[in-house]
Amino acid sequence: MAFTPLSSIGRYFSLMFRVFSKPEKFSVYIRQIIFEINNLGISSLPIIAIISVFMGGIITIQAAFGFDNPMVPIYAVGYTTRESVILEFSPTIVCLILAGKVGSNIASEIGTMRISEQIDALEIMGINSAGYLIFPKIAGAVFIFPFLIAISMFLGLWGGYVMGISAGACSAYEYVFGIQAYFEPWKLYYAFTKVVVFAFIITSVSAYYGYYTHGGALEVGRSSTNAVVYSSILILLFSLILTNLFFNR
Amino acid sequence: MIEIKNISKGFDGRQIVQDVSFTFHKGKTNLIIGESGCGKTTIIKLMVGLHEPDQGDIIYDGQNFPKLSTKGQQEIRKQIGMTFQGGALFDSQTLEENVMFPLDMFTDLSRHEKMDRVNFCLDRVQLTGKNKLYPAELSGGMKKRAALARAIANNPRYLFCDEPNSGLDPKTAIVIDKLIHSITQEFDITTIIITHDMNSVIEIGENIMFVHKGQNWWTGDRTQILNTNNRELFDFVFASEYMKNLFMAGKK
Structure with missing residues (x-):
């Protein structure tokens, strides 16, 4: 059966309605949320840490060698690194990476459960399968992603510090002064708002593609691909919308 | 006891189940048999609410399942146990x-x-x-x-088994059949089994519906099935020419 974009949006919202209906048993859901926090969040920490440290370093070196004008103070290197990491790299780029890792994981897990009749088994037991399978993933991701991104921000700035000093781009004092200069706290609020929205998009869109998988292994692979592609597109779209909302004040 | 009355279901303009009626008795192993693709699994999926019937009634001990609210259906489902072809663990x-x-x-x-x-x-x-x-x-x-x-x-009060012994060797298949049969009697539940394994039919078939082209083609029990005059059922039971000849020779 072919679905038009409009009917897909309708199906997505109808699925979300089921996801957020009253759970059968709160204690089981809480246990699942804790499991998902570990499964989706903590297990993503190594890849986020590695990428953040290296990207922080790269941004610092690029900034340092871009600012060859003596009119630009050296602390601008730290300032630029902070702005890049906090505003865009950690909330958006890291979430795009998480869309690939977590999104494909969710879509393939739920898709495999669909084709192997595990979701039918849940339904026959009288369980709201959408709520049981998807709600803990959304709640877990919305809770843990801001912590992951906070760690990513810290490691990005630390990577910049290490690389900036070791490459001779700036001194420790100049870098630290730079990352503190002209700091506006609302930018953190903007960054974490984006993260919460992206966490919801990644988990709900990926779960949607997994939940409506039909067929066999080939379709599970296709659902997984669609989950990553559409999550990424929506992340970029909502990044644009939220940036407009926050910066065009 | 579960009664299905005149249930029909079609997909994409193709009629899969047509006007099927049958009564599944409590404390008995009720079998739905038929060739692959005849509509057996669709019937069971209609009964447990995974598909909605286009028409007809599915009555669980007096409660018409398709007419119940979502909450009412969930209450019935809590009393259902089901095994799937692949296990679905x-x-x-x-x-x-x-x-x-x-x-x-x-x-x-x-x-x-x-x-x-x-x-x-x-x-x-x-x-x-x-x-x-x-x-x-x-x-x-x-x-x-x-x-x-x-x-x-x-x-559960109702146990559904979708091909519980498919892909198993005959000895293990009989073990599963006997297990389901004894559980049915021990707990006095209504058990519905989909199968196309003739060993199962002979071993535990207490109340059998033969489905052909989406319709209830024949009903009876394991003693009646071997002496049937129904052409399609006979061809299904004796799909092997060798067995057919052996049976006919024994009859003479």
Whole structure:
């Protein structure tokens, strides 16, 4: 059966309605949320840490060698690194990476459960399968992603510090002064708002593609691909919308 | 007891189930038999509410399932146990967790009481001591038995088994059949089994519906099936020419 974009949006919202209906048993859901926090969040920490440290370093070196004008103070290197990491790299780029890792994981897990009749088994037991399978993933991701991104921000700035000093781009004092200069706290609020929205998009869109998988292994692979592609597109779209909302004040 | 009355279902303009009526009795092993693709699984999926019938009634002890509210349907479903062709065990959970799952969701039993029930169910299907194994570590026959253990964990009133012995060797298949039969009698439940295995039919077929081209083509029991005059059923039962000739020679 072919679905038009409009009917897909309708199906997505109808699925979300089921996801957020009253759970059968709160204690089981809480246990699942804790499991998902570990499964989706903590297990993503190594890849986020590695990428953040290296990207922080790269941004610092690029900034340092871009600012060859003596009119630009050296602390601008730290300032630029902070702005890049906090505003865009950690909330958006890291979430795009998480869309690939977590999104494909969710879509393939739920898709495999669909084709192997595990979701039918849940339904026959009288369980709201959408709520049981998807709600803990959304709640877990919305809770843990801001912590992951906070760690990513810290490691990005630390990577910049290490690389900036070791490459001779700036001194420790100049870098630290730079990352503190002209700091506006609302930018953190903007960054974490984006993260919460992206966490919801990644988990709900990926779960949607997994939940409506039909067929066999080939379709599970296709659902997984669609989950990553559409999550990424929506992340970029909502990044644009939220940036407009926050910066065009 | 479950009654289905004049149920029909079609997909994409193709009629899969046509005007099927039948009564599934309590305490008996009720079999739905027929060739692959004749509509057996669709009938069972209509009965448990995975598909909605285009028309007809499905009555669980006086309650018309399709006409109930979502909550009402969920209440009936809590009394249903079902095993699927592939087992449909939850891959990420051990055998123990799989069997405990319906108890976690729908009972307020203590951890100790739940463990007792899990061990009882695993003993009942001869999987004693396999608590910590994952589905991937089980053989085909063990998966079917594990699915049966999960299906009976919450004391269901209705047990549905979709080809419980497909893909198994004849000896293991008979073990599963006998297990389902004894569980049906022990707990006095209404059991519905889909099969196209003639050994099962002869072994446990107490109330049989033969489905052909989506219709109820014949009803009877295992003693009547071998002496049927129904052409399509005869061809199904004696699909092997050798067996057919052997049976005809025995009759003479």
